[in-house]
Amino acid sequence: MSFFNDVSGWLPIPGGAFPRSMALPVIVGAVDEGERNIKAPRALVFSSALTAIATAAQGSIDVCKPNGQVVPASLMLLTVANSGERKSTAENVFLRGVRRFQDEMDVIYQKELSDWIARQSIWENRRKAILKKTLLLDNKEGDEACKQFMDHEARVPVKPRRFKLLYEDATSEALFLGLHQNIPTAGLISSEGGGVLTGRAFNDLSKQNALWSGDVITVDRVSSESYEVRARLTVSLMVQENSFFSYMQKHGERSRGSGLWARFLVCNPKSTQGTRLIAGGDTPWNCCERFSERI
Known part of the structure; x- marks a missing residue:
């Protein structure tokens, strides 16, 4: 989907009906069930599913294109939908598996962090003792103490x-910094993406474009050590029309000129408000739960 500029600002050009027939049973089953239960536009629901898939898969696989180029499996997605379209609900349903696994891993991390803090404290106290001893000795004894100090430095606990x-x-x-210090794969995801667009997350478009292409980026800093990042990043933003118009009026030419929007899959689905009929009986989530387990 592309954009045109009219008197009201930048607008996505409307597309046709969203496809329903695909030979991907786990994904299609979850999207069908999500659309039926959430009663949100199908394109919005499918975008949420793609967000979860790309976030989970990008750290494990790359894609080899027909020309031999190897690129990340990351995606950049933009959904323009107003309040009441159930953006947060759709996102929560399809990212449930990701968040659940992240919470499980966070429990393990807290235990590992506690152990590291204890080992780090012991290591630092031993370092001070060895260093003090080294400074008091001369000649051969001093050389041996110096070697002991260097060996101790090499055994610093890894956070x-x-x-x-x-x-x-x-x-x-x-x-x-998070991609450098933590795992080098992430999703920048927001169902209220207006804050992301107008905040500082998008103030370095060239580096984000480079990550999308699979390139290594260098972050130079004055007050601390610079570092390189080789990572995978999926971006998924769901924004209201007014927030998107405001961003495009202020930064539209810059963001388009940098190639940012050329990398996005964009949808501006027709609202389902006023057509959501309530059916009796239980609401099954079996397909979405199977999708979450696969994620």
């Missing part, structure tokens, strides 16, 4: 990496 997969209200600096 565990946190399994932080989802980012929302993060600046670009915090996002890149």
